[in-house]
Amino acid sequence: MSTTVELEELDRKRLLHPFTSISEHLDQGPLIIDSAEGIRIRDRAGNTYLDAMAGLWCVNVGYGRHELVEAMRAQATKLPYYHSFASMSNQPAIELAELLTAMAPGTLSHVFFANSGSEANDTQVKIVRYYNNALGRPAKKKILSRQGAYHGVTLGATSLSGLAPMHAIFDLPLEGFLHLSSPHYYRGAEQGVSEEEFADALAAELEELIDREGADTIAAMVMEPVMGAGGVIVPPAGYFERIVPILRRNDILLISDEVICGFGRLGTSFGSVHFGFEPDLMSVAKGLTSGYIPMSGCLVSDAVWEVLRDDSVARGPFSHGYTYSAHPIAAAVAVANLELMRRDKLFEKAADTGAYLQASLRGSFAEHPLVGEVRGIGLIAGVELVANKETKKAFDPGQLVGRRLSDHLLRLGLVSRAMRDTLAFSPPLILEKADVDEIVGIFREGLTLLSQELEAEGIWSPAG
């Protein structure tokens, strides 16, 4: 058995960590998480933390759920693996597809399974291309997305994403991926403009872009109902009511990226259900298995499905798929996970606890001089820190103010996630109101420490 120090050393020596500064990691080393139960994780030294991020926005049912472990064990014993190429299938995958399509909004009727949100979104890009090729519209291929969006890290998914640091070093985005403005009212709207007017402006921007590029060159638009990794951005009132009809009028497919918003995060089955729109394509991952095992899915509407089906008569196979598509163990875990969510009414619970979380965060911090905006819906929330509350001036990115707060919170036993200077929360859906009080209490303590530190350094003062 290795000691913690030996493991830390080996980690530095052997691991390339995702979204981590290599030099900083070599300097500071890893935090090795060892076990978890409910909403809490524990490190090798025995420190426990309230995981208010549910891992990476994914452990919806919380840690240590024996129902999921048992489903995994039983399926691994019976059939640990078989592929789904060339018409091969397995019972859990079939049952999962039935469950998912029954839950999904609109006419989403078929599911393609993959292993991550990135793969699901990459697959959507390919389905959209296939669809338009099959319809004899080879020029209708561009895909619209938004600044601040996060859709994953494969070449296609990175291109869909609208976060500059993900693009430059990798020579991305690929050609044909266009980004509209972020629907962030607090940052994007001019003084005195209402949310509805801001939504009008975003809709006008979309129409102008379609006019400029030509509807016959634009295949799809992808949207997270609430943007997650871009800073928990809730679109302005009336946004989808304006955007969706424009897409419909121009025969542009709507891809809802529900990788975070799916499975209860907003207090509903899916984000599109919360906002009342019906996507043509929908990506799911994370909460699908509560992160216990990798799995994702692309849900496809009847209309898109029919085009693919008809084209296959002459073309032959749908030439896309992963070795682990429809993996039987992952599918069995997902079925057990969805059953657990249904049994324990976790979407309803998330709506209830989520309303309490939103009210508590706003009530406690909206007036704080360091806080520019508190935002979110259900169990996803963001608190944006600003250098000047009056003018909304942001801190210099080099001051790493958000990161400093998340470090304080971690030391105080709370896991959050800093995205620039927005601190995100996305806790397991099993969270209780007393846990919300604990989050708020620790956050208050962290904010006080940060304020004192920034004042002492002369970076900030409550007077503005």
Ligand SMILES: Cc1ncc(COP(=O)(O)O)c(C=O)c1O
């Ligand atoms: C909205 C959204 N889409 C896609 C992804 C990519 O998922 P994965 O990391 O499983 O590839 C993420 C991951 O955070 C996400 O938040």
